[in-house]
Amino acid sequence: MPTLFSPTRQECMKRILYLLVFVMILQLADAQFSKTLFDTYDVYKFNGISSKRMKHAELMTHLEALKQSLGTLVTIKQIGSSAEGRSINLLTLGSGKTKIFLWSQMHGDEPTATMALLDILNYIALHKNSAEVKKILSETTLLMIPMLNPDGAERFQRRTSQGIDMNRDALRLQTPEARILKATRDTYNPEIGFNLHDQDPRYTVGENGTVAVISLLAPAFNVERSDNAVRLRAKKIASELTLVLNQFVKGHIAKYDDTFEPRAFGDNIQKWGTSTVLIESGGWKDDPEKMFIRKLNCVGLLSVFYSIATSAYEQTGTQPYENLPMNTKNLYDIIVEKVTLKFSDNRPSIVVDVAINKEEVKDSTGTYWKGRVVDLGDLSVFTAHEKINGEGKILDANDFELGDILKVDDVRKLLK
Ligand SMILES: [Zn+2]
Numbered sequence: 304m305p306t307l308f309s310p311t312r313q314e315c316m317k318r319i320l321y322l323l324v325f326v327m328i329l330q331l332a333d334a335q336f337s338k339t340l341f342d343t344y345d346v347y348k349f350n351g352i353s354s355k356r357m358k359h360a361e362l363m364t365h366l367e368a369l370k371q372s373l374g375t376l377v378t379i380k381q382i383g384s385s386a387e388g389r390s391i392n393l394l395t396l397g398s399g400k401t402k403i404f405l406w407s408q409m410h411g412d413e414p415t416a417t418m419a420l421l422d423i424l425n426y427i428a429l430h431k432n433s434a435e436v437k438k439i440l441s442e443t444t445l446l447m448i449p450m451l452n453p454d455g456a457e458r459f460q461r462r463t464s465q466g467i468d469m470n471r472d473a474l475r476l477q478t479p480e481a482r483i484l485k486a487t488r489d490t491y492n493p494e495i496g497f498n499l500h501d502q503d504p505r506y507t508v509g510e511n512g513t514v515a516v517i518s519l520l521a522p523a524f525n526v527e528r529s530d531n532a533v534r535l536r537a538k539k540i541a542s543e544l545t546l547v548l549n550q551f552v553k554g555h556i557a558k559y560d561d562t563f564e565p566r567a568f569g570d571n572i573q574k575w576g577t578s579t580v581l582i583e584s585g586g587w588k589d590d591p592e593k594m595f596i597r598k599l600n601c602v603g604l605l606s607v608f609y610s611i612a613t614s615a616y617e618q619t620g621t622q623p624y625e626n627l628p629m630n631t632k633n634l635y636d637i638i639v640e641k642v643t644l645k646f647s648d649n650r651p652s653i654v655v656d657v658a659i660n661k662e663e664v665k666d667s668t669g670t671y672w673k674g675r676v677v678d679l680g681d682l683s684v685f686t687a688h689e690k691i692n693g694e695g696k697i698l699d700a701n702d703f704e705l706g707d708i709l710k711v712d713d714v715r716k717l718l719k
Pocket of ligand 1: 410
């Protein structure tokens, strides 16, 4: 006899169906939110960032401006100083039970996510009365440290001013910057963390040769790379992020190697109980300033905050993340294909592919993009942002050297 507490089989099926429809509606709403964030980005992005080489003083000016527009929605608190005395600040927004901790630029030359965090703050300021922002701020507490390594940012270098890779200092905690990160995590014990980095812009996705615009990792907490509840939640969040980004850059998202690194922060923060996702901003054709990748970070993170607020990500499972192809390295910026390399002495001419990567070179007058010859020979297994047909053309071996910077601003000028 069915009662209120023991529903009939038919009633059970009905309830499951309702639940499925409810989940589908949530997922559709999520997709719509992401699409709107992507389509309207130019309206709400934070204007005024000079370049990806933004330094600490500029960041502080921007945070001050955002504090004015966010009002009581944000508190900004100095939680310590870098080795050279620059302030490191924690921003807190929202009052929800799920704490989401984000830290950017522990490597000083990896600024993409710092710019995206400013976009996110500006979005919240402009849409504080929207249903999505209200939901995010009532269900979650956002804890952000933008630019954890301001001394490195000052020099646009990976390491701290004391020459330490902070991401290998999670155990010894010798650097003041690493101690600040650890202390903040321990103070708040957040459920969820985002470890925000940039990777080599020439990483590719699996074997298909397309550039990896974003690579994701739910870091391992032990050598065996086991799963526990903490890491599984990180994988679900990484899956949710994958589905969001697939709407815009499908085929350009890779999975970062999950070999356990006992000294790294991501791995340890996972071990200490915060479900952590590493976001590595990679490369994109004609985007050396990383402005498109900054947009993807902003859209991806805001979308995932909302999924966490509605708990929709819990239904996503781990497969979208698990199925991502691995990060690989099969890409050069330019390949000149099948050009004839001619020598001025008696050595015979040979047909080669020439790979050139663009890099930033600094001198007393500024920073410039220059081409460096990085490989020579049969490069048919590699892809490139740009392939130049060299068939029938001659390259004089005296005009360039493997490993050297090109003397001309365009390699085409060397082809005869
Ligand atoms: Zn990094």
